[in-house]
Amino acid sequence: MKFSYKLNNLLGTVYKKGNLIFTPDGNSVISPVGNRITIFNLRNNKSTTLPIESRYNYEAVGLSPDGFTLLTVNEVGEANIISLISQTVVYRYQFKRKVRAVKFSPDGKHFAVCKENNVFVFKAPNSKNIQYNGFVMERVFHGAYDETTCLDWSSDSKILAVGSKDMATKLYPLDKWKNFRLCSLGSHTEGIVGCFFEEGSYDITTISRNGQLCIWESTVEPQDLIPLNEIPVNKKKKKNDDDEDDVNIADSIERTEEETVAALEQLEVNDTNNKENKMFYKRVAKHFVADEVRKNNRDALLTSAAYHKTLKILVTGYSTGEFFIHELPDVNQIHSLSISDEKIKSISLNDTGDWIALGCGGSGFLQFSGQLLVWEWQSETYIMKQQGHSSNMSCISYSGDGQMIVTGGEDGKVKLWNIHSGFCFVTFTEHTNAVSDVAISGAKRFVVSASYDGTVRTYDLKRYRNFRTFTSTKPVQFSCVSVDSSGEFVAAGGQDVFEICLWSVKTGRLLEVLAGHEGPVSSLTFSPIISNTTLVSVSWDKTLKTWDAIEKGSAHEAIELIADGTCVAYKPDGQEVAVATLDGQISVFHIKTAAQLYSIEGRNDLGSGRSDTDLITAKKTLQAKCxxxxxxxxxxEYLLAGGHSKNVCIYYVKEALLLKKFEITQNHSLDAVDDFINRRKLTEFGNIALVEEREEKEGGKVQIKLPGVRKGDMASRVFKPEVRVYSLQFAPTGQHWAAATTEGLLVYSLNAGLVFDPWQLRIGITPEAVRNATREGNHIEALAMAMKLNEAALIQETIEKIPVKDIELVILDLTEDYIKRLILIISGFIDNSRHLEYYICWAQQILTLHLPKINVQQNLPALLSLEKSMIRKYEQLSKICDHNKYTLRYIERLGSLKKEIKQEEKMETESENESNADSDFETSQDV
Incomplete structure (x- = not known):
């Protein structure tokens, strides 16, 4: 249980490609993020990532009308039906080809899938239709001449409209109807981007890639459709009915000319009625909505569209990053806004039509970037605006209380992320080159970042501004940075100049230049002990150096390493340091005696992976990984390690033992995931991945990286990024850890509610025994047994039945082992329970009675977890209190204003009465 970490959230990446969907309640947005699905709750301001991973990136997503079933299809045609209740994959299906669009019918009984030039209609699984196979095909339509691109269902789920690249929209019936005829709606000069039925009607709106908008009117309403089985069958006349035939012939002979003309007219009327009952479409309007965009950019294309059927609002997005809102059927422009430099790939509207979700994805050098916005068009405000790093995320750092993560990217940005919500709330853009390392002060006062632009910058966490910029006496590319435990000194190591610079945060002056390394300084860190300014650094010169620059200046002690040093980490007690070297080993040294304590051979634990363009085998590539x-x-006690691989390892330091290995991704859309190249890519001429395929209109589409480039290819290339862990860190609370990878910022956390993990369990300890002890008033024994069972619900039930007056006595009788676990338990209950004051009493008594006796260093994770919960609850309550305070002030002020207005009105009436009395007195005197 101690290492049962599961993926909790994916930060730093909000959207890559595919379509966005709002949930039926309109409060959440479902976004495909690579090979994972993230749900952004806009009401509670929180994001969660489903614990489901596909083998390739998702491209098409559909949600059932009840909001319980999610259909996802990746870029190679692998489809999954996911239950959002259990968050598991229920059914799987192989389309074996690329799928452009999927959509559930409004009644929830079917879903349609666009694949190549075909449309497949399946029965949708639901609670009434329980079956083993979730993909039961019902209809297949083959009418399109090119790839189908979009589809839409009529409001009664009887007719399906499908747009394709053949510049036409075709209508298909789900069942057979007497007065329905297959319709193909043209009038477009480019491929169809969107087709939309009207609410309660078969009228349809189509829009193409060049911005042509056509509005079509149907001659048949939904209630006018006649099922095929209700057609009256004409009975053939029998041969023996000669008498009737003779009578009819005689009647026809006796008809007059006037009767014959009247019969012919009636026949013409019947024919016209039959024609009107047949389904026909008439184009009533044609508009060009992209003209305004093309005034500034002639190459602008319409890339996405969405339509709200109730409000009749059409939203169109373009390759220039602009979107327009029009009102149909008059096509009056309501609003327009430019939100990005990249094209808008997906648009979605919520059920009420107030919020518009827009997804922008990068391409070329910006292929890692993704932007997700939710815009409220009536008030013209952002509900959510999130964007990841436009290039790889290179470094991360946790705050002291574990509530915040700082990330630095190769795009020169520094971002602050809230762990609880999963959102970025501040972005600093002062650096002009890639950020190489970030650090945060222990008191959570400021953030420090080092960059290859030759500067080290500090950012205030209260005013969110860059208040210090440190530079060296000569231009240096800083590769690493660290802050001492007191927050007074900042040190940074150079990559091209092999020196370490030391600055004072208060004055901003360069205090010392530490020279001694003969190669690039790859990593450095200060001692975590307060009032200890010892600094350790490793370099490519195969040395580990210990500095005490404040007292001894450039004097240092050196430890020879077997290979080039790549990273160094201090143990929390400040007695040991761990060093990773280029040969894949991890060495642990005692900081005072310089003796090597442990050695971990970790190269084989990293795991191999062969890129599509590698000319050597994965076994040979493994020798160069570290x-x-x-x-x-x-x-x-444990060490978290990651590097040039998809694996993250946790080692037990004392035994040099690998405890657990985490595979961060199975995404085959990335490179170097497998150990072997697929034989389909190996031809008689060699590896087909080494052959470039260029397309003029697509901007090159080169899939081979430039030789020797490992970070940030500035050319417009669409190569597959390689799987790698750039940086990782344990949370101070020990409840989760984060890794900056090619996929984004992955946060793994412990979920104690899903695993039975007893502690010192003995025979006779059962939930019934715990409840019996509680009923008898033996609260100490009941609490001890509940903690040994380690079930959160039972512990909470036991604690809440203890009277407030007995809390102090219960805590006094608990030993140190129980107190450590109880601190973690109480911190969790403070977060989730409404009995806030009760649990604060528990925390106060624990800290008052046991803090002087317990080992703070060993119990630091539990204490930090308690601090984190208290701070979060304080922030939540302070917002509520401020809101109530200002509301009361407003009401009080409003009441005083009304009182003043009444007094003024009273004074006015009194003055009027006095003036009237005076006038009456004057008139009486005149009389």
């Missing part, structure tokens, strides 16, 4: 990021756990 760990590039290390971090100790909060208690200092």
């Amino acid at each position: 760990f590039t990021s290390l971090c100790y756990s909060a208690d200092g």
Whole structure:
């Protein structure tokens, strides 16, 4: 249980490609993020990532009308039906080809899939239709001449409209109807981007890639459709009915000319009625909605569209990053806005039509970037605006209380992320080159970032501004940075100049230049002990150096390493340091005696992976892999390591033992995931991945990286990024850890509610025994047994039945082992329970009675977890209190204003009465 970490959230990447969907309640947006699905709750301001991973990136997503079933299809045609209740994959299906669009019918009984030039209609699984196979095909339509691109269902789920690249929209019936005829709606000069039925009607609107908008009117209403089985069958006349035939012939002979003309007229009327009952479409309007965009950019294309059928609002997005809102059927422009430099790939409207979700994805050098916005068009405000780094995320750092993560990227940006919500709330853009390392002060006062632009910058976490910029006496590309435990000194190591610079945060002056390394300084860190300014650094010169620059200046002690040093990490107690080297080993040294304590051979644990364009085998590639990021756990017993691989390893330091290995991704859309190249790519001429395929209109579409380029290819290339862990760190609370990878910022956390993990369990300890002890008033024994069972619900039930007056006595009788676990339990209950004051009493008594006796260093994760919960609850309550305070002030002020207005009105009436009395007195005197 101690290492049962599961993926909790994916930060730093909000959208890549595919279509966005609002949930039926309109409060959440479902976004495909690579090979994972993230749900952004806009009401509660929180994001969650489903614990489901596909083998390739998702491209098409559909949600059932009840909001319980999610249909996802990746870029190679693998489809999954996901239950959003259990968050598991229920059914799987192989389309074996690329799928452009999927959509559920409004009644929830069917869903349609666009594949190549075909449309497949399946029965949708639901609670009434329980079956083993979730993909039961019902109809297939083959009418399109090119790839189908979009589809839409009529409001009664009887007719399906499908747009394709053949510049036509075709209508298909789900069942057979007497007065329905297959319709193909043309009038477009480019491929169809969107087709939309009207609410309660078969009228349809189509829009193409060049912005041509056509409005079509149907001659048949939904209630006018006649099922085929209701057609009256004409009975053939029998041969023996000679008498009737003779009578009819005689009647026809006796008809007059006037009767014959009247019969012919009636026949013409019947024919016209039959024609009107047949389904025909008439184009009533044609508009060009992209003309305004093309005034500034002639190459602008319409890339996405969405339509709200109730409000009759059409939203169109373009390759220039602009979107327009029009009102149909008059096509009056309501609003327009430019939100990005990249094209808008997906648009979605919520059920009420107030919020518009827009997804922008990058291409070429910006292929890692993704932008997700939710815009309220009536008030013209952002509900949500999130964007990841436009290039790889290179470094991360946790705050001291574990509530915040700082990330730096190769795009020169520094971002601050809230762990609880999963959103970025501040972005600093002062750096002009890639950010190489970030650090945060222990008191959570400021953030420090080092960059290859030759500067080290500090950012205030209260005013969110860059208040210090440190530079060296000569131009240096800083590759690493660290802050001491007191927050007074900042040190940074150079990559091209092999020196370490030391600055004072208060004055901003350069205090010392530490020279001694003969190669690039790859990593450095200060001692975590307060009032200890010892600094350790590793370099490519195969040395680990220990500095005490404040007292001894440039004097240092050197430890020879076997290979080039790539990373160094301090143990939380400040007695040991772990060093990762280029040969894949991790060495642990005692900081005072310089003796090597442990050695971990980790190269084979990294795991191999062969790129599509590699000319050597994965076994040979493994010899060049190493760990590039290390971090100790909060208690200092375990070591987290990652590097040039998709694996993250946790080691038990004392035994040099691998405890657990995490595979961060199975996404085959990335490179170097497998150990072998697919034989389909190996031809008689060699590896087909080494052959470039260029397309003029698509901007090159080169899939081979430039030789020697590992970070940030500035050319417009669409190569597959390689799987790698750039940086990782344990949270100070020990409850989760984060890794900056090619996929984004992955956060793994412990979920104690899903696993039975007892502690010192003995025979006779059962939930019934715990409840019996509680009923008898033996609260100490009941609490001890509940903690041994380690079930959160039972512990909470037991604690809440203890009277407030007995809290102090219960805590006094608990030993140190129980107190450590109780602190973690109480911190969790403070977050989730409404009995806030009750649990604060528990926390106060624990800290008052046991804090002087317990080992703070060993219990630091539990104490930090308690601090984190208290701070979060304080922030939540302070917002509520401020809101109530200002509301009361407003009401009080409003009441005083009304009182003043009444007094003024009273004074006016009194003055009027006095003036009237005076006038009456004067008139009486005159009389």
